[in-house]
Amino acid sequence: MGAFLLLLLLFLPWAAGGAAVCGHCPGPVQNSSIVAQYCASRAGTESEGRCCWERGARPERLLGLDLSDCSLRSLPPGLAEAAAAIVLDLTENPLTALPNGSFLGFTHLERLAVPLALDCPGGSSAWEEVTTHGSSRLCQGQRNPCNSSRELDWPCPDNAACAPDGPGLIQCLCDRPFHGYKCLREGTFPTLLFCGILGAATLSLSLLLWRTQRWKAKTP
Structure with missing residues (x-):
């Protein structure tokens, strides 16, 4: 819960x-x-x-x-x-x-x-x-700033493409199958592993908080 x-x-x-x-x-x-x-x-x-x-x-x-x-x-x-x-x-x-x-x-x-x-x-x-x-x-x-003559100056790493991110702003999106820091990792992002670790961490934190609050409630 x-x-x-x-x-x-x-x-x-x-x-x-x-x-x-x-x-x-x-x-x-x-x-x-x-x-x-x-x-x-x-x-x-x-x-x-x-x-x-x-x-x-x-x-x-x-x-x-x-x-x-x-x-x-x-x-x-x-x-x-x-x-x-x-x-x-x-x-x-x-x-x-x-x-x-x-x-x-x-x-x-x-x-x-x-x-x-x-x-x-x-x-x-x-x-x-x-x-x-x-x-x-x-x-x-x-x-679209990525279509301008400044495109070569954008700090996008290799294996990444420039994409607009607001007025005069850009973001660098990793080309498939690259991901991670500066798009240096190749392969499929481990979604199931990531979600499993996140879920376990959330559940552990919730249980810890519940036990802590329960202990405080019992303490005179």
Whole structure:
């Protein structure tokens, strides 16, 4: 039972998807947001908090996140929950910087609106088009950095291929049948052995915690 509860606790954040970040800022999606405009142009969408979802998808697909006018001085810690978003609005916030890697994993992001004082993440070369309007900057059409002339400079080891991992970001994926550190190991990954060791370790830890708590309960 203890192992099951532990695994359930590990699974719950993933099952919740982007629900937590949708409530980071009070109120619904703002009518002036690019998120509202995008979702209004698509059929079968619904809003929940500051998020726009694709209705009827299993699992539900997060289409847009509106964090405009939320008095943000830094990006919220749960932003990674919205990595599947296609549209993201960060305008009308006193943001001073976008740290490197802030949008790691945002491979589906096609439209990003930021305050005019900030540059598009990854630089203008990471986007097909960058425009300004009033106090905001709009970054559109995320480019695949692996297709650029910089591809030869990416630090991917032998037996690995470059793959996009967000605006101006890449990841190195091992070619089959290689795996492990720097893709130096050849052969099939020992999935059954790995799962067996992980399950045994989880069960042992759960039993240890259960015995410890039971001993403390009996101690006067």
